[in-house]
Amino acid sequence: MKISGFTFVRNAVKFDYPVIESINSILPIVDEFIVSVGNCDDGTLELIQSINSPKIKIVHSVWDDSLKEGGKVLAVETDKVFAQISPDADWAFYLQADEVVHEKDLPKIVKAAQQHLHHKKVEGLIFEYKHFYGTYDYIGDSRRWYAYEIRMIKNNKEFYSYRDGQGFRTGKDRKLFVKHAHASIYHYGWVRHPHKQLEKLSNFYGLWNGEGYNAPALSEKDQFDFFKNVDSVSLFKGQHPAVMQKRIVEKNWHLDLDVSKKKFSLKDKILYRLERLTGKRLFRFRNYTKV
DSSP: OOEEEEEEESSTTTTTOOHHHHHHHHGGGOSEEEEEEEOOSSSHHHHHHTTOOTTEEEEEEOOOGGGOGGGHHHHHHHHHHHTTSOTTOSEEEEOOTTEEOOGGGHHHHHHHHHHTTTOTTOOEEEEEEEEEESSTTEEEOSTTSOSEEEEEEESOTTOEEETTTTEEEETTTEEOEEEEEEEEEEEEEEOSOHHHHHHHHHHHHHHHHOTTOOOOOOOHHHHHHGGGGOSOEEEOOSOOOGGGHHHHHTOOOOOOOOTTOOOOOHHHHHHHHHHHHHSOOTTOOOSSEEO
């Protein structure tokens, strides 16, 4: 069984993406890792080259900025790098530049991939998500955060990235048939110094609102208060992946978020409480079809 990893990245240094940690987190279980480096104005290429692994294959891409609205450019870049996967690969493991896998889950992922390798009905594997928010101590736990998403797919070139690159489809927008990987994705896209986070968000929202979008200027106090407007967070009581430990130790900002405060509509408050009681998220959107 051959597993190929793939990702795309642009301006990882400028926006402080944990892309090195992301790649290294699954490097032990992949046979190759294709990294598409977009046109950057920082040292992203040199950063990726510093991994210095024979498994890494760097390809280059120029982003089409005319596709920014709706995040379409992210799907296009995902498809570009997916096309670079070796033809003999069985599985393609997709990670975005702020997503990390815990080392304890690697054997589970390999087991799931092996188990479903020859099941033609199974087209992908879904992962549970842990969305960190503000600092490494808090997890966003409201319904605004997706609970599961596809991150491994069979190496079928009829599959394509969907909308803003979050999931995958085939045919005329048919959802892929999936099984659980029984593993988690640690998502750190909302964890960085507030100054860096707002800089990143200005660029990020520009992918949806067009090239002319400009984030509002905020004072230093407002930048920190920005994180306190979240609807709901809980304390993270687990252990972060080993590859993240150095970054966590070097964290140079502090946030106190009140986990007791919830900013929900009545409907969301009821659904939130039901989820806490049952462990099930009712009426949630699924970007896949479980088999």
